[in-house]
Amino acid sequence: MRLLPMFSSPLTAALVAVFFFFLAVLLQRRGLPSSSFLRPSSDPMAARTFILWLHGLGDSGPANEPIRTFFSAPEFKLSKWSFPSAPHSSVSCNYGAVMPSWFDIYEIPVTSESPKNESDVLKAVQNVDNGVNPENIFVCGFSQGGALTLASVLLYPRTLGGGAVFSGWVSLNSSIIERISPEAKKTPILWSHGMADRTVLFEAGQAGPPFLEQVGMSCEFKAYPNVGHSITTEELLHLQSWIKARLKSSS
Template identity: 35%
Template structure:
């Protein structure tokens, strides 16, 4: 993040706690919530997703207490963290500066747009590698199609050949997005 972070921007990169993950045969690994199924219409860990969303909201509230305006806060993440960032932003009532979701999907997607509480006009930068074997590209594309139905400033970029990782061009695009939504005042 240091290479793409504007010098006037504070970055908070929390790490998920370790937990037993159903899709990982119950083995313990860092995870924001349990992953139960690879089927987009399968069961989801609603309680875990809501707990993780509340954690993100707590981080935002901490920055507000420190004098940072919500309009100067962007949330983002990669993979499960990217989906969590999008979900948390849509469940947050105050307008944020921007949302970044890389190689991700929207948890509890069936709840939206009905359950959205805010940030429908906030800029969203969503990106996905076309060769992602972990979070299939079509999940990202389907998430984008859903979000574009009710988020007017949603952008989706595809990176041909990129696996479940971040590429140089993608990081440059994230840097540009951050500079646009969080300009130096």
């Protein structure tokens, strides 16, 4: 997988819009009207979570659906999942080859000094649907999807259950901090990164917690020795525990 934190028009509108679209629209398609989703229930087995998973460059949503099998705890029995696929577009770092991509990629590896372009992201965020109750909604993403996850969580105007970044990077400049809402700053972040990652360098992941500290957000950073640009079973099992803890604290 090849990726870089440079958003380009017109793909960026699809980038962040995917997040809001699947919160506001797919909930209804799956029989979960936004007006009633995640209302308190006396049934402890009732679905309390909606998990949106954003894949990496060149991947697809369906290919990532087996991830849900790692969430075997009773709390996830009736959880709703969404695995959207990125649109097909030309990717610069792959010599213009057309493939699933949330936004264009110019070079690899991604470092802590890689350039950022957030103007189109901010334009897309202006169209956010504030009608969805975000409690116990978790946004997760790997690699390019991890960068999208972080940007979406920061720019969403309300508090989400949590955001989980796997092998991602900070795609926004520090100037964005003043535009992050007080509610968004309450969303907890889990950041997992392999120390042997040669696509999104470990240093790019390490830059995440200091950035979030400036924002005033809580971030749990997990480093995985000898792990490259991939997701391990250990990471997914920890994600399950992390989400369960958030559910307990919000119930």
